[in-house]
Amino acid sequence: MKRNFSRVLFSILALVLIFSAFSYNPANATANESPRLQELDIAELFGEIETSSDRPTSVIVELEEESIVEANHKGKKQSKANLNKERGKVISELKKQVKTADVNREYDYVFSGFSVELPGNEIIKLLAVPGVKAVYPNVHYTADVISKEEISAEEFSPEMMKSAPFIGANEAWEAGFTGEGVTVAVIDTGVDYTHPDLAHAFGDYKGYDFVDDDNDPMEGPTQYHGTHVSGTVAANGAIKGVAPEANLLGYRVLGPNGGTTEDVVAGIELAVQDGADVMNLSLGNSLNNPDWATSIALDWAMAEGVVAVTSNGNAGPNNWTVGSPGTSREAISVGATQLPYNEYTVELAPSEGVEYPTAKVMGFPSDEELLALNGVEYEFVYVGLGAEADFEGKDLEGKIALISRGGFAFVDKAANAKAAGAVGAIIFNNVAGEHADVPGMAIPTIKTELADGQKLLAELEAGNNTVSFDIEFDKAVGETMADFSSRGPVTLSWMIKPDVSAPGVNIVSTFPNGTYAALQGTSMASPHVAGVAALLLEKNPGWATENVKAALMNTAVDVIDPGTGEAYAHNTQGAGSVRVMDALNTENLVVPGSYSFGKFVKEKGKQVEKQHFEIKNLSNERKTYNFDVEFDGNPEGVKVSTSKNLKVGAGKSQKVNLNVQVDTSKLEPGYYEATITVSDGSQIIEVPSILFVGEPDYPRVTGAFMEKANEDSYYVGAYLPGGAEVLAYDLYVFDEETGGIGAPIDTIGVFEDAPLPYHEFVWDGKVRTEGNTREELPNGDWVLAVYVEEAGVTEYKAYLVTKE
Numbered sequence: 001m002k003r004n005f006s007r008v009l010f011s012i013l014a015l016v017l018i019f020s021a022f023s024y025n026p027a028n029a030t031a032n033e034s035p036r037l038q039e040l041d042i043a044e045l046f047g048e049i050e051t052s053s054d055r056p057t058s059v060i061v062e063l064e065e066e067s068i069v070e071a072n073h074k075g076k077k078q079s080k081a082n083l084n085k086e087r088g089k090v091i092s093e094l095k096k097q098v099k100t101a102d103v104n105r106e107y108d109y110v111f112s113g114f115s116v117e118l119p120g121n122e123i124i125k126l127l128a129v130p131g132v133k134a135v136y137p138n139v140h141y142t143a144d145v146i147s148k149e150e151i152s153a154e155e156f157s158p159e160m161m162k163s164a165p166f167i168g169a170n171e172a173w174e175a176g177f178t179g180e181g182v183t184v185a186v187i188d189t190g191v192d193y194t195h196p197d198l199a200h201a202f203g204d205y206k207g208y209d210f211v212d213d214d215n216d217p218m219e220g221p222t223q224y225h226g227t228h229v230s231g232t233v234a235a236n237g238a239i240k241g242v243a244p245e246a247n248l249l250g251y252r253v254l255g256p257n258g259g260t261t262e263d264v265v266a267g268i269e270l271a272v273q274d275g276a277d278v279m280n281l282s283l284g285n286s287l288n289n290p291d292w293a294t295s296i297a298l299d300w301a302m303a304e305g306v307v308a309v310t311s312n313g314n315a316g317p318n319n320w321t322v323g324s325p326g327t328s329r330e331a332i333s334v335g336a337t338q339l340p341y342n343e344y345t346v347e348l349a350p351s352e353g354v355e356y357p358t359a360k361v362m363g364f365p366s367d368e369e370l371l372a373l374n375g376v377e378y379e380f381v382y383v384g385l386g387a388e389a390d391f392e393g394k395d396l397e398g399k400i401a402l403i404s405r406g407g408f409a410f411v412d413k414a415a416n417a418k419a420a421g422a423v424g425a426i427i428f429n430n431v432a433g434e435h436a437d438v439p440g441m442a443i444p445t446i447k448t449e450l451a452d453g454q455k456l457l458a459e460l461e462a463g464n465n466t467v468s469f470d471i472e473f474d475k476a477v478g479e480t481m482a483d484f485s486s487r488g489p490v491t492l493s494w495m496i497k498p499d500v501s502a503p504g505v506n507i508v509s510t511f512p513n514g515t516y517a518a519l520q521g522t523s524m525a526s527p528h529v530a531g532v533a534a535l536l537l538e539k540n541p542g543w544a545t546e547n548v549k550a551a552l553m554n555t556a557v558d559v560i561d562p563g564t565g566e567a568y569a570h571n572t573q574g575a576g577s578v579r580v581m582d583a584l585n586t587e588n589l590v591v592p593g594s595y596s597f598g599k600f601v602k603e604k605g606k607q608v609e610k611q612h613f614e615i616k617n618l619s620n621e622r623k624t625y626n627f628d629v630e631f632d633g634n635p636e637g638v639k640v641s642t643s644k645n646l647k648v649g650a651g652k653s654q655k656v657n658l659n660v661q662v663d664t665s666k667l668e669p670g671y672y673e674a675t676i677t678v679s680d681g682s683q684i685i686e687v688p689s690i691l692f693v694g695e696p697d698y699p700r701v702t703g704a705f706m707e708k709a710n711e712d713s714y715y716v717g718a719y720l721p722g723g724a725e726v727l728a729y730d731l732y733v734f735d736e737e738t739g740g741i742g743a744p745i746d747t748i749g750v751f752e753d754a755p756l757p758y759h760e761f762v763w764d765g766k767v768r769t770e771g772n773t774r775e776e777l778p779n780g781d782w783v784l785a786v787y788v789e790e791a792g793v794t795e796y797k798a799y800l801v802t803k804e
Helices: 068-073 080-097 120-127 169-174 225-234 261-273 293-303 367-371 410-419 450-461 522-539 545-554 580-585
Strands: 018-020 037-039 056-063 102-107 113-119 132-137 147-151 183-188 207-209 247-252 278-281 307-311 332-338 341-348 360-363 378-382 400-404 424-428 445-448 469-477 500-503 507-511 515-520 588-591 595-600 607-617 623-631 638-642 646-648 653-662 670-679 684-693 703-710 713-719 724-735 740-754 758-763 766-768 774-776 780-790 793-803
Touching: 056 080, 056 120, 056 261, 056 293, 068 293, 080 113, 080 120, 102 261, 113 120, 120 132, 147 410, 147 507, 169 522, 169 580, 183 225, 183 261, 183 522, 225 247, 225 507, 225 515, 225 522, 247 261, 261 278, 261 293, 278 522, 293 307, 293 545, 307 522, 307 545, 332 522, 332 545, 341 360, 341 445, 360 410, 378 450, 400 410, 400 450, 410 424, 424 450, 445 450, 500 522, 515 522, 522 545, 522 580, 545 580, 545 588, 545 684, 588 670, 588 684, 595 607, 595 653, 607 646, 623 638, 646 653, 653 684, 703 780, 703 793, 713 724, 713 780, 740 758, 740 766, 740 780
Parallel strands: 183 247, 183 278, 207 247, 278 307, 307 332, 332 500, 378 400, 400 424, 424 445, 595 684
Antiparallel strands: 018 037, 056 113, 056 132, 102 113, 147 515, 341 469, 360 445, 507 515, 588 607, 607 653, 623 646, 623 670, 638 653, 670 684, 703 713, 713 758, 724 740, 724 780, 766 774, 780 793
């Protein structure tokens, strides 16, 4: 139902900016003439930045003058001196227009531009400065993990590092490929280069710290992410990374509270200039958009010969959840899998005559710890949502924590229970239905639906505070996609993402101060692929980045969904899970490794879209290739034509045309997956492909935020992949008991024609009361709900925010 808004606020940037083109002379005008008006040519602004406030706003400026790498790849001459001169002209003109503009970082190698802080209401002047091509918000990046568990020296065993052998890294080492001579840049939170498993990989020059602006990329005292990532790439001690003899460089672009675009782009630039062969970026945000400053820098880094690998994000399992820089057109984006595991059934027995039919095993750190719960009677203690404060004053030592869903991540609830001494947990749903399995929980965790959770609470109320478990082996499960792994496609480019997948659940690697930890997230999957890229470049030092990417994608294996017995969708797993030896030994490459034919929106008649790919014969024999294209379900209305019996000489390559004809009148709107099969008679390569019929069903909003601007104002905003014809922000009470949405408070902002992919405004922190007065909203947790209308679709999503 369409909402009616009584208060509509228009952004200055949503209006057409018109200026008089000449001086009007009434003497030369007829009675019916009016002054001629002309639109001013201004740069493109990506997203909507609040321009009605004078608060300092940081943005990234892209110049029309091309970067060194972009110009060189277009056959043009470009130099640092020329870029410095042209950039200087723009900065000089900007400072004439905006006296308070403060330029921070300047870029020239893979991105041409600079970062600058200036009042929001003067950004319009920046857009009008000659030489400015585009302006991007300086967005926030994080290095989130799904869970963290430090491993004591007593508990640690090198056998815990199972993921590298699983993808075949140990076989590569035996074949003589260890990453020797290849340099991998870890663009992250820094790295503890003194760790005994990592020290071998660093020389005198170790990288750069863009957080503290010095030559020491040592990880901060409360940080660990970059050290863990580095170990997965190149540890060589008690544990071995995928490429144990590779060289490492560390670039600290994320502090304890994350980082921003300006430092991430600076890290990419310096890594390329420092001679990195591979770079890993296990970081991201929720912006599903390919045309972003970071993605542009990565695309040109790939063009310059540096293999860029990035995590796909931890916002799964729904489609369209991939975020920048995983949205990059050229960089290799990586989803997370879970290694094979055993599945168990469970029965609970708190008291005679009470049954809990919805009890299931949710997640556990090891089979041994899960089965250790059998045959023992435990006390269980209710701890609400399972926050740290909920455990205060309660004795959980050797007991079971009973926890309600809501408020924050399941893995954090389990970690808090373990920290309080609990040996297990039961998490019950706070709404009807079943909640997700979460592999790799810090302690054995059982889940139940709401009704069974209420039974447990009733048992406690009746004085029955003990529980026992009957846990039995059910079946073995192969490699699976992690629920948290973000899915594609990418908006605007409509590309499949991730490109490939790799282990990312319970990954044991290096931790600061010479220790080890098990972490999970796509941040842990990405460095596996960066390590494999290093092995490929050791064997093939002259390979272009597109060859490395194709080898990884062409030889990946399908990950099978145990629930269906079928391979996961392309937008879930990409081309599949990487396999080292297959990639090293491939004799054929299909470039690129996946396709999107884009949108088919012609209402009558047939629409044809063309693609081409390149077959590279790496062998020393002439080969004949055959092709087959199959769309899932063989839908009527789609026809594909391509070559047959294509002959390619030894060491040669040839382009192959592929045409897709779609009659949309015979197809339901939606997206259709296809697999292009390429065979030389011995090796089969499967290339993922998709096309869209009608307007893609991308989410209209993918995130929201509330941040303090100054003493009496806040930045409030949302991520809008397709923009919004109508946009509204509503505040609700956060129900701490259920972790859900409470009573409505007020609508704090209403807008029209908000551009993609980013919108923000300044809020004064006040809400309207029942007496129709405006009062300050108290600090604390609240629910920010975002309503969007765009392209005939309405969407309403809620996010937990904190007002400080």
